[in-house]
Amino acid sequence: MRERDDSLDEPAVRFDRISLSYGPETDVLSDVSMSLAPGSMTFLTGPSGAGKSTLLKLAYLALRPTAGRVSLFGVDTGRLKRPGLANLRRRIGVVFQEFRLLDHLTAYENAALPLRVAGDHERRYRDDVVELLRWVGLGDRMDAKPATLSGGEKQRVAIARAVVVKPDLIIADEPTGSVDDDMGDRLMRLFRELNKRLNTTLLIATHDLAMVRKSNADVLRLADGMVVRQPAMAMPEAGAGSETQ
Amino acid sequence: MSSSSPLLPKQDAREAALFFVVSALCFLAALAGLCARSAYAAADKWTDRVTGEITVRVRGDDAAAARAAMIVSSVPGMQEAHALSREQAEDLLKPWLGAGGVPADLPLPHLIAAEAAPGASGVADSVAKALKAADIDATVDDHVVFSADVARATDSAGLVALAAVALLGATAIAVIAFATHSALLARRDIVEVLHLTGARDGFISSLFERRFMMLGVEAGTSGALLAFAAAAFILFVVKQSDQKIWLLPQLSLSLADGLILGLTPLVAGIAAMLAARVTVLRSLSEML
Numbered sequence: 201m202r203e204r205d206d207s208l209d210e211p212a213v214r215f216d217r218i219s220l221s222y223g224p225e226t227d228v229l230s231d232v233s234m235s236l237a238p239g240s241m242t243f244l245t246g247p248s249g250a251g252k253s254t255l256l257k258l259a260y261l262a263l264r265p266t267a268g269r270v271s272l273f274g275v276d277t278g279r280l281k282r283p284g285l286a287n288l289r290r291r292i293g294v295v296f297q298e299f300r301l302l303d304h305l306t307a308y309e310n311a312a313l314p315l316r317v318a319g320d321h322e323r324r325y326r327d328d329v330v331e332l333l334r335w336v337g338l339g340d341r342m343d344a345k346p347a348t349l350s351g352g353e354k355q356r357v358a359i360a361r362a363v364v365v366k367p368d369l370i371i372a373d374e375p376t377g378s379v380d381d382d383m384g385d386r387l388m389r390l391f392r393e394l395n396k397r398l399n400t401t402l403l404i405a406t407h408d409l410a411m412v413r414k415s416n417a418d419v420l421r422l423a424d425g426m427v428v429r430q431p432a433m434a435m436p437e438a439g440a441g442s443e444t445q
Numbered sequence: 446m447s448s449s450s451p452l453l454p455k456q457d458a459r460e461a462a463l464f465f466v467v468s469a470l471c472f473l474a475a476l477a478g479l480c481a482r483s484a485y486a487a488a489d490k491w492t493d494r495v496t497g498e499i500t501v502r503v504r505g506d507d508a509a510a511a512r513a514a515m516i517v518s519s520v521p522g523m524q525e526a527h528a529l530s531r532e533q534a535e536d537l538l539k540p541w542l543g544a545g546g547v548p549a550d551l552p553l554p555h556l557i558a559a560e561a562a563p564g565a566s567g568v569a570d571s572v573a574k575a576l577k578a579a580d581i582d583a584t585v586d587d588h589v590v591f592s593a594d595v596a597r598a599t600d601s602a603g604l605v606a607l608a609a610v611a612l613l614g615a616t617a618i619a620v621i622a623f624a625t626h627s628a629l630l631a632r633r634d635i636v637e638v639l640h641l642t643g644a645r646d647g648f649i650s651s652l653f654e655r656r657f658m659m660l661g662v663e664a665g666t667s668g669a670l671l672a673f674a675a676a677a678f679i680l681f682v683v684k685q686s687d688q689k690i691w692l693l694p695q696l697s698l699s700l701a702d703g704l705i706l707g708l709t710p711l712v713a714g715i716a717a718m719l720a721a722r723v724t725v726l727r728s729l730s731e732m733l
Contacts, residue, residue, distance in 0.1 A: 260641060261641075261733055262637075262641060262733065263733065264733050282645075282646055282730075283645055285733070286643050286644065286645045286646075287643070289640075289641060289642065289643040290642075290643030292643075294641060294642075300634065300637075300638050302452075302634075302635055302638060303454075304450060304454040304455075305450050305452075306450070309450055313638070313639075313642055314642040314643060316452075317639060317642050317643055317644040317648065318643060361642075
């Protein structure tokens with residue numbers, strides 16, 4: 201059982217008038233404000249190139265905004281020093297779109313990476329990691345290196361790595377993009393379990409509108425550098441449930 | 446399964462090349478260190494030998510020389526003084542003129558070899574005054590000029606060698622810093638993943654520090670062993686030539702030399718570790 205953390209009453213993610221540009225005329229995000237309630241599940245949708253990955257990078261502290269304030273769990277990240285930022289990152293599980301597994305480590309070692317980084321002893325986490333990998337269908341692939349894994353298997357290892365520390369916030373960039381529908385449903389069920397049981401906040405970027413509609417979760421739609429909140433049911437049904445440009 | 450794999454991949458070709466470069470630098474640094482030590486040791490040996498020795502050159506006949514010897518030996522602080530015979534004076538010229546190379550009719554100066562008591566000071570001046578008071582025409586040489594020249598020469602040689610050690614050390618540090626930066630760039634993907642999974646800067650830095658410290662220790666050991674082999678070879682050459690090679694460093698492979706060789710891997714390891722630490726922390730500070 202986890203101890204109660206007062207910071208969990210604050211919005212898990214809060215953007216105050218965030219802008220980000222890579223040059224004088226290349227605004228990716230412009231004056232974006234939004235917040236995610238603790239324990240909420242939110243999908244981030246929008247056309248390709250709308251800045252979904254950039255917004256996620258701001259949320260998992262890989263980028264600093266050009267203007268505005270990013271707060272996580274009530275903490276203004278702009279005021280934190282490096283050790284404070286590292287502590288905050290340990291409360292976030294990230295599923296990168298391109299997986300970003302370490303090629304020289306096995307599936308098991310990749311999944312256990314955040315625990316190793318946090319200084320946990322392997323004897324304390326071994327069983328949990330094994331169970332998690334079995335749950336995502338990789339029980340017989342634990343010693344495999346990423347080079348020998350399929351795209352779907354890599355994605356499942358990346359998801360296992362993101363959830364292994366039972367983070368307060370999970371940020372996932374197209375987490376079901378490389379797996380079949382069954383596995384996609386299974387992974388979404390894992391996310392929902394974490395969301396319900398541990399009150400984990402979820403922010404998931406996806407093109408899969410059918411999945412968004414099924415979830416009945418909050419939706420943030422990003423287009424032209426602006427964010428609009430809309431209910432899942434309001435998402436268009438046409439186009440076989442996929443939003444790609 | 447277990448998390449036993451190192452978080453940084455095993456060494457690649459770049460590190461093998463770096464190992465070679467650092468080994469070579471450590472070899473040269475260790476050899477320069479041995480040369481610096483031998484220069485100082487030689488200076489000590491040469492100056493120790495003449496410290497306290499006083500040579501008096503008497504202009505006059507044998508009687509004047511005998512009288513001068515008596516006066517010199519009676520000066521306070523003088524331990525021993527005796528006039529050199531002609532045979533002893535000829536022995537001094539042997540290295541230059543060879544045995545029997547001094548013609549019988551060649552006039553040789555009358556010399557008095559004297560030795561001041563240990564710790565006695567100003568004895569040479571007292572001798573000069575006493576001889577002058579006795580109206581004996583003589584020159585007193587306490588080898589101060591020679592000792593100063595030797596000390597100056599060996600100090601210069603030692604400083605040059607130490608400067609070489611410092612330069613080689615700085616070069617090694619710069620090379621390692623450059624290599625660390627390259628390694629960091631080559632493994633940027635790993636560093637970023639570690640960073641984004643909550644690894645602190647010190648944790649990431651320690652991975653590179655350990656890696657480059659081991660490289661420094663191993664390269665330093667290899668360089669020190671090569672320097673030992675080179676010194677042993679020079680010693681062998683000197684011994685084979687009956688110690689007549691004056692221009693070669695007077696290497697001895699003494700305890701102090703062993704210390705220099707033993708410290709080389711340690712210093713190389715620490716320098717490599719610090720270079721890696723500074724480079725990694727500086728690079729990480731550019732990331733959010």
